[in-house]
Amino acid sequence: MEKLKESISSVLPVTGIVFLLCFTISPVPNDLLMGFVLGAVMLILGMGLFTLGTDLAMTPIGNHVGSAVTKSRSVWMIVLVSLLVGVFITMSEPDLQVLAEQVPGIPNMTLILAVAVGVGFFLVVAMLRMLLRIKLSHLLIAVYLFVFLLARFVPREFLSVAFDSGGVTTGPMTVPFIMALGVGVAAIRSDSNAENDSFGLVALCSAGPIIAVLVLGIVYGDVAGTYVPVAMPQIADSKELWLLFLTAFPKYLKEVALALCPILVFFLLFQVTKLHLPKGELIKICVGLVYTYVGLVLFLTGVNVGFMPVGSFIGQLIGGMSHNWIIIPIGMVIGYFLVAAEPAVHVLNRQVYTITAGSIPQKALSTSLSIGVSISVGLAMLRVLTGLPILYLLVPGYLLAGVLTFFSPPLFTAIAFDSGGVASGPMTATFLLPLAMGTCSGVGGNVVVDAFGVVAMVAMTPLITIQLLGIYHKYRFRPEEVQEEEAASEDEDGGDIITF
Template sequence: MKHSLREKTKEKAHEAVWSVLPIMLIVLLLAFTIAPIPTGILAQFLLGGILVIGGMIFFTMGAELSMTPMGERVGGSLLRTKKLWIIVIVGFILGVIITISEPDLQVLAEQVSSVPNLVLIMSVALGVGVFLVAALLRILFGIALAPILFIFYTIIVILALFVPKNFLAVAFDSGGVTTGPMTVPFIMALGVGISAIRNDKHAENDSFGLVALCSIGPIIAVLTLGMLYSTDSSFAEDIIYEVSDSVELGKVFLQRFPRYFKEIALSLMPIFIFFEIFQLISLKLNKKLHIKICIGLVYTYLGLVFFLTGANVGFIPAGNYLGTVLVSLPYKWIIIPIGMIIGYFIVKAEPAVYVLMKQVEELTDGDISGKSMQISLSVGVAVSVGLSMLRVLCQISILYLLIPGYVIALILTRFVPKIFTAIAFDSGGVASGPMTATFLLPLAQGACIALGGDVVTDAFGVVAMVAMTPLITIQILGVIYTVRNKNENTDKTEPEVFTVADIYADIDDDMIIEL
């Protein structure tokens, strides 16, 4: 057991280091060449990077030990009640609780100054609660995902036409930040737990798509808020702490640690209490598994505290200052390729990405590889960041990019297997996590401020763009996968008809529940 834990820790450490190290090296290269950064901000960034790495190690281990098994067992327990009203009520409560717990949403809410934090957070939470119920019912009744996506994205476009422009980017960003490190492991596992009870071979296909629908709810909720709320959205600029020596550097981090210890404790507490109630009433897990999940929650807690402290204290100031410096150069357009390079690597540092890749590999028995998914996600995020920096430079409305992007994504759903559509729309929510909110968004904000633009209309929207492009790139991966499979089948003596659902036909339902 000790040897296994040591190997697991070593594996997670290797993943975390190679996820964050490229971003740190890129920033260092820029700092020592074309974009000088004050020593204090650079020191904050480096120390923040170390904390981010440590946080990723603890979080990924904790998610495997706690959040994933909790979600699977709660989902299975809900469906075994065979009472629709219980599934609806509990699903709604879960959606609201998990959303309020999401750190990414709190980061976004703090930057939108004219809407009270509680109003924005509760609007988003209600949206997620409603759409989590819709997602669970979709799995339960085996309803196709693509038509649902088409209907609700059409509603989003119509609503966007009647909302003040200052609310548009914030609304679309809220859909991306909602599905972060707290939400993704739990609700994806919830889908697995519910789909595992179904006996048909399409059940595992339907286990994906929860994140996709839960990303739609916040967009509709905030667009509706924009139509009802009396004031426009505005930007609350972060304070950049200037440090002159190592003592001040230490104080900056030590002053913020208590805040995140408290915030994450308050975030995890409702989930823990909910799970313990379920344990007493319905689950009744054995003592060993129960203790294992509790230990995993402690790992998750420590991981999120380290990660968010490092990202917020170290990465936000560096991203903001770097954006300001890059657009102040004679060749300000250079922020586009630099942003694309950063975007390519930064998605690898998103904690929830590993959760999705692991689940995809397990449920498809490795037929859809994590590596191919990661490359597709990286390419998608690189394109999205490049387009976001172009928006900042040219002050392009976000609708001119999002509407064509979603149209292409919805058209692609007609040409790829259903599982790729579900994974693609899940990937959009997963890719737009805390690294996007704490580095890419400040990068765009710093550039926008330096150019004298409107931060709310021109800089906000980075998260939305990062959430949109993977919908296209992952489905393109699905097209390639389908074509390759057809070519392989034509080479056989006895050609066979292939459906992606066939790869699940031999998976034992009990094995899925025990993942």
Template sequence: MKNSLLKLREKLTEALNSVLPIIGIVIILCFTIAPISSSILLCFLMGAAMIVVGTMFFTLGAEISMTPMGERLGTAITRSKKLSIIVILGFVLGFIITISEPDLQVLAEQVPSIPNRTLILSVALGVGVFLVIALLRMLFSIALPHMLIVFYILAFVLTLFVPQSFLAVAFDSGGVTTGPMTVPFIMAFGIGISAIRNDRHASDDSFGLVALCSIGPILAVLILGMIYRPNESAYIPPVLPEISNSVELWKLFRVGLPTYIREIAVSLFPIILFFGIFQIAVLKLSKRNLRKIIVGLVYTYIGLVLFLTGANVGFMPAGNYLGQVIASLDYNWIIVLIGMLIGFFIV
């Protein structure tokens, strides 16, 4: 318990260091060149508080659950030494980890011209295929730069056959593989696989999984754009909140909370099921290690629920409105400066 509290305190400090600069920038903008209503400001501050707490729980949960799970699954799959098993399980793992990615749900909601399930399955298919390609690259020590060049050339060729309005959606879909669920799992998965190899290049080849997996969704969505020929893939701005007191502020977040409680539960279920099957059949971890992973999954769940609720209910309306106000300014250099600052601190 004492160790957990120390870890939570450490992660809280990290979360504050990440979020407080963004809060500071937004507040300065609100009281200078981009005034906003008290409703939007209150929602932003409430959302910021939830993001800090959510980030604290999520980063700790990912550290003690998602990372060990990825490493153990990668090691167990590679130990089979059967290429067919590696290909099949690698694809299934990439597919379900992508479906579990909350960022993908947000992306799908912004593309009205394509059914959500169709877009989600297409992106998951792309990640699954390219996770297999990345695993084969590691096992056979294929140079990463050559593969990146070939696949990005293919991506740019496909852009010639896709509506211009859909290109941004396709390339943004690659960001799914940099989401809070995908990165810890895929990178740990690669480390687990590289641990099986004994050559001196094994540690170097463990890198590049995220880079290759990011190409899969781009290619998959570009092909989807060629099939659907969507013409209305415009961004749908969030509704700006109008609240008059603290009770209405809490009600706004309370109404949105159940949605993300269900969404994250559905997102995590495939991963938990996949890991549970492997635990029974292959891994057979000790009760102590298994209990630690379960606690980490609970932290991950709490963190993601709070984080997404705070971001979607509080941050998105404020960010949308500030973007409109700043874009309307006559001083273009301010947009560049603000973009650099926000981008720096967000990353």
């Protein structure tokens, strides 16, 4: 019941905003509206079951596997397992499947493989960073400098897709496992900064796909595809409405099963060889996996069948208006509330609250995240209307985020870059992206160049707002003690310490 209450409070604001739009400036057909309502119900049930399953299964599995791999003290074992986990889980990530289907001109499997290899490689980098105690901010600055250098040689049709891929890969399947894996690895370190270093894995795993797709763009050349608009279902009655959802269930039953299989195989392998967990804990994990499976199936069916067509339709209507600039404030309001409906955001909030023993309030973190996403969606809609190149926004944004790493406490920097990845999940890919595409079609823009990139914008602005929150905490609470601890820590091991 607690999880259902959380999901209701997350989904209802977005649903209310869409209803308000439907009854005022952008009326939609009754069949689409009823599909949206049924999709919202599935979204609430699915998110509640998924978050419950994450607590019971995904987090314990990640913790146990991470600890077992690191206790082996074999660097080759850590590298191999991290690479395989990154590749296989990413290939099954539902968000990536959604993005690949919407990108014209690139074979789905080509894009998915490139992104999966990027995540796998950078998960290895992230694990080695934890073991070698390399400062995260320095590594992130170097990685993103390389990203923007590489972007100069890539066709513009690939730029938005590349930065979008960095956001969608860290979704509801990847984030709980990767974050728990980091906690498991950190658990074997005895220093005071181990738990702080468990953050930052998602941040690095978000950068890998960007580099992989940029390289793919250099090799692949110009995208020679045509954007295909989202199909609008024609529903005559309630029976056809239910059949529309019912026919979609097999697809997502298969997708989520493929997503869970690699995790299950890895866990069983480690259970037989290293873990040997008691029967009671195994049963609890199995029940949690069932909750996770059912929850994700309901969630993905609801957002893909119910939310995506409505988002595209509303975008087309508003884009065709003479005062289409109104999509900017509308997008900002939707973005503020939409981030609360992302399953992975709840996972991050709980882990931050647990590891910091409540020192970082969930409300402050959620509000900072919502403000960042709101700004990002407004900027993304401005791009759609004006055709502003995406690098004109991303370069200054990441430059500011890089500068803030020198002033924000290291823990907040790691959380900020992780938040950028978790904020851009299935809700962004299945509602905001179709909304941007529909608006771009309405104004007659280039959908591939101008509409893609909304996920990238959502992934960028939390880096700034949450680091600003960190600076506020740093100088608002015990500033003299914090600065003394930070200076002592930097002298000792590079400055990784909780400073808030």
